[in-house]
Amino acid sequence: MTNSEGIVNINAVDRVVIVGGGTAGWMAAAALSRYFDNGRRKIVLVESDAIGTVGVGEATIPPIASFNAMLDINENDFLRATRGTFKLGIEFVNWGRLGDRYFHPFGTYGQDLHGIKFHQLFLREAARGGPRSIADFSMSTAAAAAGRFGRPAPGAQSLVSQIAYAFHFDAGLYASFLRKMAEKQGTRRREGRIVRVHRNAENGDVTGVELDGGEVVKGDLFLDCSGFRGLLIEEALETGYEEWSRWLPMDRALAMPTANTRSPPPFTRATAHGAGWQWRIPLQHRTGNGHVFCSAYTNADDAETTLRDHAEGEPLADPRLLRFVTGMRRKAWNHNVVSLGLSAGFIEPLESTSIHLIQNGIARLFALFPEREISPLERDEYNRGMRELYEDVRDFIILHYKATQRNDTPFWRYVREMDVPESLTRKMALWRLHGRIFRENAELFSEPSWIAVMLGQNVWPDRYDPIADTLDEHRVASAMAQMREAYHRTAQGLPTQEEFLRQAGAWH
Ligand code: FAD
DSSP: OBOTTSOEEOSOOOEEEEEOOSHHHHHHHHHHHHHHOOSSSEEEEEEOTTTOOOOOOOBOOTTHHHHHHHTTOOHHHHHHHHTOEEEOEEEEESSSSTTOEEEEESBOOSOOBTTBOHHHHHHHHHHTTOOOOGGGGOHHHHHHHHTBOOOOOTTOOSGGGGBOOEEEOOHHHHHHHHHHHHHHTTOEEEEOOEEEEEEOTTTOOEEEEEETTSOEEEOSEEEEOOOTTOIIIIIITOOOEEEOTTTOOOOEEEEEEEOOSSSOOSSEEEEEETTEEEEEEEOSSOEEEEEEEOTTTOOHHHHHHHHHHHOOSOBSSOOEEEEOOOEEESOSEETTEEEOGGGTEEOOGGGOOHHHHHHHHHHHHHHTOOSSEEOHHHHHHHHHHHHHHHHHHHHHHHHHHHTOOOOSSHHHHHHHHSOOOHHHHHHHHHHHHHSOOOOOTTOSSOHHHHHHHHHHTTOOOSSOOGGGGGSOHHHHHHHHHHHHHHHHHHHHTSOBHHHHHHHTTOOO
16 A cells, blocks of 8 residues: 555565565575564565576686675685685686687786876876786785685785685575575575466555465565576566666576586686587586577577587586566566576576676665655665666676777677767777776676776777886886786795695585
8 A cells, every 4th residue: 555655555564575585586685684673573485396496507607705704604614515716717718819828717816006096007108118918916816827726814915815706506406505594594485386466456556476286375575596598577557677687688598507527717708609608617526607698689499519619527507598578577576576696697608697686686775674664765765776787797798808909700790880879989988098897886897897898809908007107116016027927926836726626625
C-alpha cells in the first residue's frame, strides 16, 4: 500500500525470501543471516536442484577479500574448501595487436616521487628513450611472471606489501561453503521449483512464491537471485532490460574444464580470438577454460574448435554452452524485489566483475536495508548507485575492444570502429592528451587498471604531464632502475604459488 508521502507500507520487513541458490543466492543468504536474522526476522532461500546454477564464475577481483572478511571467513580455509588459487591479475594475449601480450595487475605501479605520479615519470622516461614497459614496475606483475606469491603484511616496509590479489575458485564449492555458513546462522532452505509468483492486487508488490507442490513461501522483501531469467524482477514485474550489445556484442560462451598440466599460475589469462576471447583460470585441481564469442561473427562449432585448440590439458567434460545478452535491468530494485547476480544484469566476464557486482549489491542493500517500510527514496538511491557501478564496469570492458589496432577479422574491425559511450570517449581523449586518468564517483577500477589497459594496448598519450619535468631526469632514471631491479629480486625470493598454498595449509 502506498500512502500520501509515497511510502510503501509493508508492516515490517520480517521475512526475507531469497529466490535462487547460485553464487548470488548463497552470498546474500550468508551475509543477511549473519546481520539481519535477529530472531524476529527470518531468511528463507528457495532453490531448485532440478534447475541448477550457472556456476562458472571462477575469477574475482580484490574486494572479494573484504566480503569474506565481513563473514569472518579464514582465507586459508576458504581456499582449501573451494580448491582456490591466488590471482594477481590478468594476462591479455592478442588484444592490442596479434602477438601482443600485456598484464593487468592488481595493485600499484612503482612509487610516486615527491608527490608526482609514478606513471607520469614513466611516461617521461619512455619519451626520452627509457623503458617502455610499465609492467617492469609492478610487484604483482613481477610475482605473476615468476609464478610466485607472497601475502602482503599490513604496514610492512617490504615490496611484498604492494601485492594486491584476488582469487580463482570453484563457484559451486564456494556456494556450498556459504550455504553451510548461512544454514548454521539460521537461513532456512526450501527445495522446490517456483511455478507462480503471488502479488498484492493493490500495490503490485510480490507477496509470495508458489512451489510446484502447492506451498506458498511468503515474504516482505524478496531477493531475486534466479539467474538470467529474472523470475521475479522480469517475469513477474516486467522491469525491463537495457541492452548494451552494440558496444559489447558477445552473446555466447562455451565453458570447458581441463586437467592441470602443471602447477597453477597465479593469474588469469584472456586470449583474444577472431570473434571473441578465451579465459584460462587455474584452480588447484583443474583449469577452467571458456570461449566467449559473438554469434553474429562465428558459430558454436567453430567456437568449440577454437576452444579445444587453445585449451591445455585433457578435457574433463564436454563444453557447456551459455547464452547471454550484455546489459542491466532498468531497475535493480523494483517494488519489494531486489535483483542480485545474473537476474540484475550481465557484463561479460573479461575483468571477472560479476561476483563483485553481487557483493556490491549486498553491501548497498545493507546500507539501505528497510526496517519497517520501503522508502522510494532509498530504493532510488540503490538503483542510482548500482547503475553507476554497472556503467563504470561497462566502460572499462568496452575499452579493451575499442583500444585495439586489430583489423584481421570483421569482428575486430567492428569493435575498433564502433561509437562508444560518451563517458568512455571523454576518458580516452583526456588520456591521449597528457596521460591523465580522471575517475568519477566511487569508480571500481583504479588508475593503474586504466593505465595497464591503455599502455598494454598501445594507446600512448601525446604528451606526459608537464609536472613530471620538475624532477631531475637522472635521479628519476636511477630511481626507476632501482625499483625495477627490486621488484624482480623480491619476486624471485617468494615461494611458488603452490608452495605458498601448501605451507599455509590452503592446498586441498
Ligand atoms: P545462477 O547460478 O543461474 O543461479 C540461479 C538459481 O536460481 C539456481 O539456484 C536455480 O535453482 C534457481 N532458480 C531459477 N529458477 C527457479 C525456479 N523456477 N524455482 C526455483 N529456483 C529457481 N563471475 C565472476 O565473478 N567471475 C567470472 O570469471 C565469471 N565468469 C562467468 C562466465 C560466464 C560465461 C558466465 C555466464 C558468467 C560468469 N560469471 C563470472 C558470472 C557468475 O557465474 C554469476 O554471476 C554467478 O554465478 C551468479 O549467478 P546467479 O547466482 O545469479 O545465477
